[in-house]
Amino acid sequence: MNKVAYITHTDCTKHQHSDGHPEQPARITAIDDCLKQDPIWSSLSQVEAPPASNEQLQKAHDLTYIKSIYAQSPTEGLVQVDPDTAMNPHSLRAALLAAGSAVKAVDLVMNNEVTRAFCNVRPPGHHAEHDKAMGFCFFNNVAVGVHHAFANYPVKRVAVIDFDVHHGNGTEDIFKNDDRVLFCSSFEHPLYPFTGADTQNPHIANIPLATGTSGEKFHQVVTQQWLDRIREFKPDLIFISAGFDAHKEDPIGGLNLDEADFAWITHQLVDIADEVCSGRIVSSLEGGYNLPALATSALAHVKALLSAP
Numbered sequence: 468m469n470k471v472a473y474i475t476h477t478d479c480t481k482h483q484h485s486d487g488h489p490e491q492p493a494r495i496t497a498i499d500d501c502l503k504q505d506p507i508w509s510s511l512s513q514v515e516a517p518p519a520s521n522e523q524l525q526k527a528h529d530l531t532y533i534k535s536i537y538a539q540s541p542t543e544g545l546v547q548v549d550p551d552t553a554m555n556p557h558s559l560r561a562a563l564l565a566a567g568s569a570v571k572a573v574d575l576v577m578n579n580e581v582t583r584a585f586c587n588v589r590p591p592g593h594h595a596e597h598d599k600a601m602g603f604c605f606f607n608n609v610a611v612g613v614h615h616a617f618a619n620y621p622v623k624r625v626a627v628i629d630f631d632v633h634h635g636n637g638t639e640d641i642f643k644n645d646d647r648v649l650f651c652s653s654f655e656h657p658l659y660p661f662t663g664a665d666t667q668n669p670h671i672a673n674i675p676l677a678t679g680t681s682g683e684k685f686h687q688v689v690t691q692q693w694l695d696r697i698r699e700f701k702p703d704l705i706f707i708s709a710g711f712d713a714h715k716e717d718p719i720g721g722l723n724l725d726e727a728d729f730a731w732i733t734h735q736l737v738d739i740a741d742e743v744c745s746g747r748i749v750s751s752l753e754g755g756y757n758l759p760a761l762a763t764s765a766l767a768h769v770k771a772l773l774s775a776p
């Protein structure tokens with residue numbers, strides 16, 4: 468195996484909300500095509516995502532909620548589970564594969580088969596709470612991966628870094644009373660889901676950012692508020708909720724980041740991981756809705772994951 472695993476599944480392209488919805492199947496193929504056309508492709512170990520089991524999901528989600536998602540899965544047409552979030556007949560499988568990819572990534576990294584992993588999957592996960600689907604998300608993929616790591620490996624502490632343009636309310640909800648997790652979320656504020664700016668919690672480090680925030684300012688606040696804190700927390704594994712909708716070209720977000728900024732924060736996290744946890748990072752796709760910008764941002768992120776200490 469190579470240093471970095473690339474985990475995806477073609478069935479993640481079969482899930483679809485209504486026509487014209489920004490969280491669309493082409494997000495997966497745009498990233499996939501961009502990576503395949505780049506020389507780094509041969510440096511990635513390609514892995515097919517397996518579906519998450521109910522036992523794995525239950526560590527992050529309420530059983531009644533999981534059953535309700537299964538029960539709502541339609542045999543035809545669309546079912547709205549939230550104003551922004553719909554299921555077609557393929558959505559349940561895609562959601563299970565997205566969560567299962569994080570589980571697989573943890574297994575590969577913790578068994579030293581690879582050092583880091585990037586999951587190109589949808590639906591995204593970071594808005595999904597313990598018992599609630601919202602914001603294009605059904606299961607919290609990263610949270611399922613974190614719980615899998617705690618349950619199966621000598622992992623005592625993890626850091627979850629979420630640089631999506633939206634607050635990772637679901638991840639915060641699932642880990643708000645779990646001080647084994649340092650959760651760091653940067654997000655435009657005010658913006659959907661309008662949470663996180665007032666959080667007072669000793670193991671949550673949120674960074675609300677004003678609309679129009681530049682890369683320079685982003686580097687400054689991340690350096691001041693996160694980097695030493697993550698280092699001092701000494702995580703055994705670092706997770707990234709890799710949303711690329713803070714890109715200046717994104718149609719949903721209003722921040723002014725670009726590929727170089729996503730590469731910068733990834734390099735910072737790689738440096739910390741190399742210092743404190745043998746380089747181990749599990750990254751999973753969250754948002755990003757301008758297809759060309761999404762693809763080149765994911766490429767910049769994966770290139771940074773490939774970098775050596």
Ligand SMILES: [Zn+2]
Pocket residue numbers: 631632633710712753754755
């Ligand atoms: Zn987002």
